[in-house]
Amino acid sequence: MAGKLTVYYGCMFAGKTSALIQHLSELNFKQSEFVVIKPAVDVRSGAATITTHDGKSHECLIYDQGFELGEFITPFTRLIAIDEAQFFDKVFLSDLKRFLGRGVHVVASGLDKDYLGRPFGLMPALIELAEEKHHLKAKCAQCGSDAEYTYRKTENKVLILIGQSQHYEPRCSSCYHQN
Numbered sequence: 001m002a003g004k005l006t007v008y009y010g011c012m013f014a015g016k017t018s019a020l021i022q023h024l025s026e027l028n029f030k031q032s033e034f035v036v037i038k039p040a041v042d043v044r045s046g047a048a049t050i051t052t053h054d055g056k057s058h059e060c061l062i063y064d065q066g067f068e069l070g071e072f073i074t075p076f077t078r079l080i081a082i083d084e085a086q087f088f089d090k091v092f093l094s095d096l097k098r099f100l101g102r103g104v105h106v107v108a109s110g111l112d113k114d115y116l117g118r119p120f121g122l123m124p125a126l127i128e129l130a131e132e133k134h135h136l137k138a139k140c141a142q143c144g145s146d147a148e149y150t151y152r153k154t155e156n157k158v159l160i161l162i163g164q165s166q167h168y169e170p171r172c173s174s175c176y177h178q179n
């Protein structure tokens with residue numbers, strides 16, 4: 001039977017990584033039964049670990065050029081978890097489909113839109129493919145209603161500007177488009 005793909009998506013500050021961690025916590029798999037993969041570009045947390053709600057710390061694999069998913073999947077792997085999935089490429093997606101076909105479950109979280117409101121990397125494809133999808137919303141920094149856009153407060157035009165509230169804020173559609 002094919003594995004199940006679950007996707008958590010939305011703007012920044014929508015709680016996507018927390019949702020991913022919650023998902024892992026509820027499954028309560030053994031360490032050997034799942035892998036967690038983060039892109040190298042996500043250097044915010046420094047250490048490549050993810051800590052579930054019951055306090056178990058799990059080492060993350062770092063996705064970078066030349067990453068071979070197959071090297072990390074064993075016959076015991078039941079789930080592949082991906083954080084910041086917008087940064088992964090099409091080769092990775094075809095690998096994921098292969099493992100889904102073999103019955104490995106996948107859970108991914110990521111930004112569906114970049115700060116210019118454009119579809120972000122792999123996310124639209126993952127959302128389309130997902131059996132279970134959760135659109136998470138943040139709270140608009142301007143008016144407090146549901147936010148689904150990430151607004152960049154600085155002039156920097158670099159697409160990948162990792163950072164928190166000094167660079168970005170969540171905004172609803174109408175506040176986002178006012179600027």
Ligand SMILES: [Zn+2]
Pocket residue numbers: 140141142143144145171172173174175176
């Ligand atoms: Zn608003």
